[in-house]
Amino acid sequence: DVAEVEALPGKEREQYIKDMTTERDIINQKEFARQEGRAEGLVEGLAKGKTEARAELAKGMLSNGIDINLIVKLTGLTETEIKSL
Numbered sequence: 001d002v003a004e005v006e007a008l009p010g011k012e013r014e015q016y017i018k019d020m021t022t023e024r025d026i027i028n029q030k031e032f033a034r035q036e037g038r039a040e041g042l043v044e045g046l047a048k049g050k051t052e053a054r055a056e057l058a059k060g061m062l063s064n065g066i067d068i069n070l071i072v073k074l075t076g077l078t079e080t081e082i083k084s085l
Contacts, residue, residue, distance in 0.1 A: 059085050 005016060054075040061071045062085065071082055
């Protein structure tokens, strides 16, 4: 491949190198975007899981007669969220 590129006339070789650089840049941009998307999805998934876990914990506390103000303090859920469980 290197020999073929080197055999190209000057302007064609320059254009080929520019095209390959652009192609590599596009590939790198796509990979970066994919990694960013995965990271964002992981953060959102963890946050959702934590919220669901806190809601389950609050349900258990309510069913055991624990004061709602203490549940708010311990779970970080609002009183409205807890009452809706």
